[in-house]
Amino acid sequence: MADKIRPWLKRITGAITGGRTYNLSESEAQELFYLFLDGAGTDAQLAVFLSVMRSKGTTAEELVGAARAARSRIVFPQLPENCVVVATSRLGKHTAPPLGLAAAAAAAAAGVPVLLQASPRLRWGGLTPGDLWQEMCSPLTGDAHHVESMFDNGPLACWNPTIYDDGWQRLQRIEDETLLRGIPDVVTKLLVPDGSRAMSAAVPGPVLGIAVNAQESLQHRHALIVQGFDGSVDPSTLETTRGMRIVDGVKAPLRIHPGDVALFESDEPNFLSDDHLKEAAGVTRQVLLGVASPALSSTLLSAGLMISLARPNDSVATCVALAGEAIRSGAAQRLLESFHD
Numbered sequence: 001m002a003d004k005i006r007p008w009l010k011r012i013t014g015a016i017t018g019g020r021t022y023n024l025s026e027s028e029a030q031e032l033f034y035l036f037l038d039g040a041g042t043d044a045q046l047a048v049f050l051s052v053m054r055s056k057g058t059t060a061e062e063l064v065g066a067a068r069a070a071r072s073r074i075v076f077p078q079l080p081e082n083c084v085v086v087a088t089s090r091l092g093k094h095t096a097p098p099l100g101l102a103a104a105a106a107a108a109a110a111g112v113p114v115l116l117q118a119s120p121r122l123r124w125g126g127l128t129p130g131d132l133w134q135e136m137c138s139p140l141t142g143d144a145h146h147v148e149s150m151f152d153n154g155p156l157a158c159w160n161p162t163i164y165d166d167g168w169q170r171l172q173r174i175e176d177e178t179l180l181r182g183i184p185d186v187v188t189k190l191l192v193p194d195g196s197r198a199m200s201a202a203v204p205g206p207v208l209g210i211a212v213n214a215q216e217s218l219q220h221r222h223a224l225i226v227q228g229f230d231g232s233v234d235p236s237t238l239e240t241t242r243g244m245r246i247v248d249g250v251k252a253p254l255r256i257h258p259g260d261v262a263l264f265e266s267d268e269p270n271f272l273s274d275d276h277l278k279e280a281a282g283v284t285r286q287v288l289l290g291v292a293s294p295a296l297s298s299t300l301l302s303a304g305l306m307i308s309l310a311r312p313n314d315s316v317a318t319c320v321a322l323a324g325e326a327i328r329s330g331a332a333q334r335l336l337e338s339f340h341d
Helices: 002-017 026-037 043-056 060-071 100-109 129-136 144-153 166-178 183-188 207-217 276-288 294-310 316-328 331-340
Strands: 084-087 114-117 156-159 197-201 223-227 241-247 250-256
Touching (some): 002 026, 002 043, 026 043, 043 166, 043 183, 060 207, 084 100, 084 294, 100 114, 100 129, 100 294, 100 316, 100 331, 129 156, 166 183, 197 207, 197 294, 207 241, 223 250, 276 294, 276 331
Parallel strands (some): 114 156
Antiparallel strands (some): 223 241
């Protein structure tokens, strides 16, 4: 199996050592990524591939090809109409509680079906919404039928589409061991069902354009990429959060400042203790109780953006107000607590 990978590595590493950059075409990336997912190559070869992709930067075509290869191995659930899929990162948050779970509960309680796509954190990563889901709700699942049963019972579900795939577990293990944020983490945010409304995070920088081009190539007519706090989908409570959105197939920049929706804070959310998981669970409960804090403001902004994906004709301010009502009424809290029953 190593022989199948050697010509590919010679091509991409030869370009690097020769002072040139060799970018894979979409079809080449799809073929190579599928080989790795199918178990081809040694761990050392896979580590070299991830390192080269990291050093040269991944193109939108490479991301789309890798995503197509990965999608072909996944059985996706049938989702409710206008469902928003929030695809989060395994990197997690190091400095503040992840608020994606609270925001998803608020958006869902406001009437927008939400599928939270989440994973446990990397060994060296920060806390993720997946960690919180397992702490506060139930074990993560990769079973499409289980997701469908969750939606039969309410407007919120959570899953990890790669959790049962041995090929993905291998890629993510190598990503853990090499201490690199590589193509596997980025591609997992593109593994959302066809036709769904996709929301994901992007780190600051030129990757934003690459991410939105990848979503467009995967034929998502409604998508939102947010450059949130600490690399998450959680908007800043002090500064303008930037991003890109696709509405009915048309790309446009996103700019949202908390003051635009009458939210005013003097701080960003931050961890205050060493037990991040326990603290984040407590913060999530306080947010869903409506306790005023920077975490509540960030959650309202994030939930408002989720709602706006399903209701593109409404202003973000209107959508934030809907999220606020879902929290004030107790509907968001009851929804999350229903997973304990």
